[in-house]
Amino acid sequence: MVGTTAARRVSVRDQVVAEATRLFAASGFGATPLQDIADAVGISKPAVLHHFPSKEHIRLGVMEAIFAHWREQLPRLLLSATESHARFDSVFGEVYRFFAANPDRARFVAREVLDRPAQARAMLGTIVPMLRGIAGYIRAGLGEKADDVDPDAYVIHIMQLVISASTMADVTSVMLGDGAEGRARYDRELARIAKASLFGRRGARARETASPPSKKSAKPRRRRA
Amino acid sequence: MVGTTAARRVSVRDQVVAEATRLFAASGFGATPLQDIADAVGISKPAVLHHFPSKEHIRLGVMEAIFAHWREQLPRLLLSATESHARFDSVFGEVYRFFAANPDRARFVAREVLDRPAQARAMLGTIVPMLRGIAGYIRAGLGEKADDVDPDAYVIHIMQLVISASTMADVTSVMLGDGAEGRARYDRELARIAKASLFGRRGARARETASPPSKKSAKPRRRRA
């Protein structure tokens, strides 16, 4: 019948994880029936449970996939430019794009933090060393005189900001407008806050190279709606 | 209209809303059985449905209570100090304390944004005029030369930051430590980011009056789980 083992490029298991990620992100773990996942993949419900012992294991699979992906992507940050402003743009852009590229990831993580704080803590723990690495670069880049900045806390807050931005953008657009321009203002201000709080308004403005993590068109003008 | 018997200290209806807020915040709307709310209040499940036509109406009651509370509190911001730095501290402190004083509110709002974006949008819409008022003050306080700041977007992001901070603090403490000092660093950096991104690092440091929004009222909140 329909393409069996040979024609199967992506394993059914991976499809389950992918669809579950999307559905969990949209409706939440508890509100997503196993049947919906099965339907999305195109198999029966017991077939899903053939690949995972339980629904709970699907959730773990989704979470592990996200963090594994992130653990794989994050090290690229550590190879970024050496000049502090350029490095900042690079690092911020990487983090931003990781979540913005697929809001499902941000939504899922946000839900896990709410629903299962203890497990979310454990998962976050697996990337703490890398976050500390980023914080270390910030500390080194700013030098001794920046004793008002707390790099560890800063990294945490910016990660939060990016996650919540990816999560809430569709809701907060009621204030800035739903169009592309509203979203552009939103993204630009997010990048500005992240940068200006580190280098100061002057420093951030002086090098406005990568304020909005390269959307399509960066409109430098700003208007009231 | 329903003045009802005066003997009642706190109406059962209000108790239902209060307990539902706590439970919905902790576990989510879908994952909170009606029975749990009934148990928390100390009545039977059908008794809960005597006060609310359905579980859905309880959710609406919780949301309305939160936003009504906020709509009532926010105007105080508009009476704050006139000097821009002092006003900032005042406004930021108000927003921060509103959510930090009761993390359930932040958690509930965060969940609503994830689960029911359209309704969350509508609710946010009811406070947009006030947010624009705050943005207007920021615009006026900074003057013409601060054309890099987008006050409307700024207000949205800071609100997001405060909400997500109240929501995720218990998880992110894995990086900064669970003790009071870790939380203090967390709060201090949050305030610093909010302020420095508006006034610049120099401006923010010059007036470090209200970095960590006094925890007097928010501190003794640790019980119940």
Next chain:
DNA sequence: TCTCTTCCTTACCATTTGGTAGGTAATACT
């Protein structure tokens, strides 16, 4: 006392849903 209203109870129902039983067809292995 009788009646009406409000608030609340116990019993019950219908639906949803995670998970299981047991069988079948295709594939891999020998």
Next chain:
DNA sequence: AGTATTACCTACCAAATGGTAAGGAAGAGA
């Protein structure tokens, strides 16, 4: 070919859960 394994199916079950039915206690007003 013969056998074991993998992947999947239909049918089913037990638990959880939102909501309903029907009625009782308590107070107010007559």
